[in-house]
Amino acid sequence: MTAKWACPKAFDMGMFLAVRAATPSLGESRTVPENQDRHNHHGQKFVYDFTEGNRDLKDLLGGKGANLAEMTNLGLPVPPGFTITTEACKVYLDSGDEPLALRDEVSGHLEALEQRMGKKLGQAADPLLVSVRSGAKFSMPGMMDTVLNIGLSDESVVGLAQQAGDERFAWDSYRRLIQMFGKTVLGVDGDLFEEALADAKSVKRVVVDTDLDAADLKKLVKQYKKIVKSEAGRDFPQDPREQMDLAVRAVFDSWNGDRARLYRRQERIPNDLGTAVNICSMVFGNLGPDSGTGVAFTRDPASGQQGVYGDYLQNAQGEDVVAGIRNTVPLADLETIDKASYDQLMQIMETLENHYRDLCDIEFTVERGQLWMLQTRVGKRTAGAAFRIATQLVDQGLIDEAEALQRVNGAQLAQLMFPRFDEDTKVELLGRGIAASPGAAVGKAVFDSYTAVKWSRSGERVILIRRETNPDDLDGMIAAEGILTSRGGKTSHAAVVARGMGKTCVCGAEDLEVDTKRRRMTVNGTVIEEGDVVSVDGSTGKVYLGEVPVVPSPVVEYFEGRMHAGADDANELVAAVHRIMAYADRVRRLRVRANADNAEDALRARRFGAQGIGLCRTEHMFLGERREMVERLILADTDDERSTALEQLLPLQKADFIELFEAMDGLPVTVRLLDPPLHEFLPDITELSVRVALAESRKDHNENDLRLLQAVHRLHEQNPMLGLRGVRLGLVIPGLFTMQVRAIAEAVAERRNAKGDPRAEIMIPLVGTVQELEIVRDEAEKVIAEVEAATGIELKLSLGTMIELPRAALTAGQIAEAAEFFSFGTNDLTQTVWGFSRDDVEASFFTAYLEKGIFGVSPFETIDRDGVGALVRSAVEAGRATRPDLKLGVCGEHGGDPESVHFFHEVGLDYVSCSPFRIPVARLEAGRAAAQSKGSDSR
Ligand code: PEP
Numbered sequence: 009m010t011a012k013w014a015c016p017k018a019f020d021m022g023m024f025l026a027v028r029a030a031t032p033s034l035g036e037s038r039t040v041p042e043n044q045d046r047h048n049h050h051g052q053k054f055v056y057d058f059t060e061g062n063r064d065l066k067d068l069l070g071g072k073g074a075n076l077a078e079m080t081n082l083g084l085p086v087p088p089g090f091t092i093t094t095e096a097c098k099v100y101l102d103s104g105d106e107p108l109a110l111r112d113e114v115s116g117h118l119e120a121l122e123q124r125m126g127k128k129l130g131q132a133a134d135p136l137l138v139s140v141r142s143g144a145k146f147s148m149p150g151m152m153d154t155v156l157n158i159g160l161s162d163e164s165v166v167g168l169a170q171q172a173g174d175e176r177f178a179w180d181s182y183r184r185l186i187q188m189f190g191k192t193v194l195g196v197d198g199d200l201f202e203e204a205l206a207d208a209k210s211v212k213r214v215v216v217d218t219d220l221d222a223a224d225l226k227k228l229v230k231q232y233k234k235i236v237k238s239e240a241g242r243d244f245p246q247d248p249r250e251q252m253d254l255a256v257r258a259v260f261d262s263w264n265g266d267r268a269r270l271y272r273r274q275e276r277i278p279n280d281l282g283t284a285v286n287i288c289s290m291v292f293g294n295l296g297p298d299s300g301t302g303v304a305f306t307r308d309p310a311s312g313q314q315g316v317y318g319d320y321l322q323n324a325q326g327e328d329v330v331a332g333i334r335n336t337v338p339l340a341d342l343e344t345i346d347k348a349s350y351d352q353l354m355q356i357m358e359t360l361e362n363h364y365r366d367l368c369d370i371e372f373t374v375e376r377g378q379l380w381m382l383q384t385r386v387g388k389r390t391a392g393a394a395f396r397i398a399t400q401l402v403d404q405g406l407i408d409e410a411e412a413l414q415r416v417n418g419a420q421l422a423q424l425m426f427p428r429f430d431e432d433t434k435v436e437l438l439g440r441g442i443a444a445s446p447g448a449a450v451g452k453a454v455f456d457s458y459t460a461v462k463w464s465r466s467g468e469r470v471i472l473i474r475r476e477t478n479p480d481d482l483d484g485m486i487a488a489e490g491i492l493t494s495r496g497g498k499t500s501h502a503a504v505v506a507r508g509m510g511k512t513c514v515c516g517a518e519d520l521e522v523d524t525k526r527r528r529m530t531v532n533g534t535v536i537e538e539g540d541v542v543s544v545d546g547s548t549g550k551v552y553l554g555e556v557p558v559v560p561s562p563v564v565e566y567f568e569g570r571m572h573a574g575a576d577d578a579n580e581l582v583a584a585v586h587r588i589m590a591y592a593d594r595v596r597r598l599r600v601r602a603n604a605d606n607a608e609d610a611l612r613a614r615r616f617g618a619q620g621i622g623l624c625r626t627e628h629m630f631l632g633e634r635r636e637m638v639e640r641l642i643l644a645d646t647d648d649e650r651s652t653a654l655e656q657l658l659p660l661q662k663a664d665f666i667e668l669f670e671a672m673d674g675l676p677v678t679v680r681l682l683d684p685p686l687h688e689f690l691p692d693i694t695e696l697s698v699r700v701a702l703a704e705s706r707k708d709h710n711e712n713d714l715r716l717l718q719a720v721h722r723l724h725e726q727n728p729m730l731g732l733r734g735v736r737l738g739l740v741i742p743g744l745f746t747m748q749v750r751a752i753a754e755a756v757a758e759r760r761n762a763k764g765d766p767r768a769e770i771m772i773p774l775v776g777t778v779q780e781l782e783i784v785r786d787e788a789e790k791v792i793a794e795v796e797a798a799t800g801i802e803l804k805l806s807l808g809t810m811i812e813l814p815r816a817a818l819t820a821g822q823i824a825e826a827a828e829f830f831s832f833g834t835n836d837l838t839q840t841v842w843g844f845s846r847d848d849v850e851a852s853f854f855t856a857y858l859e860k861g862i863f864g865v866s867p868f869e870t871i872d873r874d875g876v877g878a879l880v881r882s883a884v885e886a887g888r889a890t891r892p893d894l895k896l897g898v899c900g901e902h903g904g905d906p907e908s909v910h911f912f913h914e915v916g917l918d919y920v921s922c923s924p925f926r927i928p929v930a931r932l933e934a935g936r937a938a939a940q941s942k943g944s945d946s947r
């Protein structure tokens with residue numbers, strides 16, 4: 009039976025876990041570019057010097073450019089440079105060409121830069137070199153292009169060698185330029201350069217790049233140039249300005265690269281923002297042992313603890329660290345390597361934290377003992393760290409409680425509610441790496457992204473195991489349950505991207521020998537083949553063989569009341585969650601109720617903070633043994649038969665309600681009368697037809713089966729979701745709804761007699777017109793009056809309706825005449841507004857729609873503000889106009905979706921109702937929404 013209400017969505021953990029990572033674009037409207045052409049930009053400024061920008065200009069300068077400007081203005085040591093705006097990129101993407109004014113503007117800024125640096129770009133004797141880096145509004149790590157050392161040529165490499173007094177350095181920089189330029193600007197296969205480099209090392213019998221000397225590198229440059237010529241069909245450009253212009257264009261183009269598009273879809277970053285381009289004078293970390301480059305966090309992005317976190321790599325240039333290719337040393341070692349730079353860096357980190365009032369991550373370079381800041385931004389962090397950092401910053405007096413609420417979100421809270429591995433079970437530890445992104449992931453080992461995607465499409469859970477990942481692995485990482493690498497640190501590509509996605513990741517597990525070609529890994533003699541099951545713990549860094557069972561998270565234990573925030577065994581995380589939830593509860597206006605239809609769920613919901621039940625689906629009470637009674641009700645030919653069936657159901661229903669009212673004593677419980685199509689209580693039409701046909705052939709007539717078959721045929725609907733269900737059912741099956749109302753009324757009376765405080769609300773489903781509601785209401789009121797007369801108890805039952813059809817929303821003003829409350833059924837409302845069959849479309853074509861960008865997210869998951877949302881908004885207004893004290897809620901799945909909760913806050917609902925596991929998320933988001941709107945009111 010494919011009962012709509014048997015759809016697991018409403019109740020199961022899966023849906024709760026499917027809470028999407030919060031979108032960086034939350035609350036921001038999509039900016040639609042004007043139809044720009046490249047000629048029409050009089051007065052528009054496309055280039056900003058670092059001294060001209062600030063951190064609020066992220067839309068225009070991208071995150072990197074805005075923060076470089078901010079640091080420049082803070083007086084921190086940032087190499088001078090300028091930023092080409094996202095507007096210039098948008099013109100390029102729209103028209104296929106740079107805006108006409110751009111070239112002159114760049115020339116002006118370049119000249120100013122040359123004057124300041126006292127060198128000219130690429131000039132033979134003493135060249136100014138620049139880096140060209142992408143930088144969009146939202147960080148997209150490794151997704152777009154960067155080219156370093158622009159300005160080097162056959163001539164200027166000699167000048168650079170003389171100026172630096174280091175020939176090796178100059179040729180190493182030149183070969184890096186050709187390699188990066190060849191790959192990203194000219195589209196040459198990067199492996200060709202890597203192979204040539206590997207060959208050069210093996211010819212010389214050395215292992216690391218730094219053992220190649222100037223002569224080796226000179227040869228390599230020759231070879232690289234040959235590769236460029238044969239692969240790109242042109243020479244490597246010797247003109248420095250041509251290099252720069254082509255690199256800028258390549259950065260623009262990389263906005264629409266496959267990797268970048270995929271990342272944006274995943275992270276819900278709008279496609280039309282474009283990227284800025286930062287042109288920055290080069291500083292060199294590869295000038296010898298007194299130089300180096302590193303990345304750092306002002307706090308541990310995994311735990312939130314304050315301290316020295318980062319990696320440093322001596323004698324290396326930029327990307328070497330993030331790529332996780334060579335082994336770095338912990339940042340703390342810089343203190344012994346170069347104390348002066350280390351001390352300065354610590355000071356700068358403190359300045360940045362206090363200035364940004366948040367965890368910052370930074371990239372820096374030391375050039376011959378001089379520290380340079382290359383980048384900073386508010387750093388990504390794990391969900392646990394987000395909660396801890398927010399409360400730490402409150403304690404430090406850097407932010408207030410309202411701000412702390414903006415530093416976390418419901419998706420992070422949902423992540424913290426994931427189960428963990430059971431440490432008490434016997435496990436086979438395979439190895440240990442760096443705990444890069446928390447969670448407990450179990451799956452079959454796969455060693456390449458293609459297999460990860462293929463297997464996960466066929467329903468397998470997989471763990472992607474690589475030596476290290478690179479941006480080409482993105483789709484495999486998305487498909488995998490978890491990611492495991494044998495190399496690279498907390499800032500390697502695998503770690504950064506996995507954290508961003510909220511995926512479990514262990515990296516740098518050095519005992520693992522990963523052999524991608526043979527699709528296996530060896531760990532201390534144990535061979536793990538493709539398809540063997542492994543378990544990866546991103547919170548501890550441990551990797552196990554086989555499937556390790558999981559246990560609930562401490563945060564769930566806390567919500568369950570099994571752990572108290574102040575208790576000795578409560579960790580810092582639980583204490584932080586407790587505090588943030590208290591802030592949220594203090595400020596939120598929306599109340600949060602649960603969708604629950606049995607005492608167990610109701611009690612859990614209550615522990616999780618539910619303030620009532622917003623939807624009790626009574627159809628769940630008609631399953632199991634009771635199905636036969638419903639069958640008898642449907643088959644009844646006479647009033648007597650019907651009454652008998654209803655009388656049998658009545659006490660059972662009443663008992664259900666008593667239990668529920670007891671569990672929710674003192675809080676409102678909205679009971680919805682029966683909704684699904686009746687035929688769903690009958691046997692499957694095909695099975696029954698076969699049974700009857702077989703019996704006929706044996707001349708073995710079964711009268712009951714024949715009657716059943718007739719009923720099944722009579723009630724069969726092509727489109728049951730749009731057929732005889734909801735209030736329609738109540739109107740055509742005499743006595744059904746009144747039996748339910750009587751059960752509710754008698755249960756309330758009984759709870760009152762037992763000194764309880766039951767607060768029942770009766771809700772009529774699928775109403776399209778006020779007339780339907782009036783008839784049911786009249787009948788219900790009669791029954792309630794009868795029960796009140798019989799018991800002598802005033803029941804105080806309220807009667808309301810769901811608004812889940814467009815017609816109901818459009819005539820909400822009339823419907824409110826007969827309803828004391830509305831609860832928006834946004835599942836059915838989404839189905840009927842879009843004309844989507846809710847049981848079919850997600851499997852049949854939603855993937856295609858998501859891929860084509862028709863929606864960023866399924867409208868069944870996040871409320872469609874413009875369509876369904878508009879109807880909700882107008883129904884709220886019309887309903888309240890008729891009845892100012894009309895109570896308003898939502899009980900569709902959207903009630904527990906973070907982004908939708910903000911919408912329901914905005915339109916002024918009184919409560920949201922969602923499945924018990926999503927209640928904490930809804931409480932938190934309701935608090936965030938209230939704090940946000942307060943903030944904007946006072947601005
Ligand atoms: C709805 O339609 O949103 C709703 C809550 O009812 P159901 O999911 O049971 O149809």
Ligand code: MG
Pocket residue numbers: 812833835836
């Ligand atoms: Mg519905």
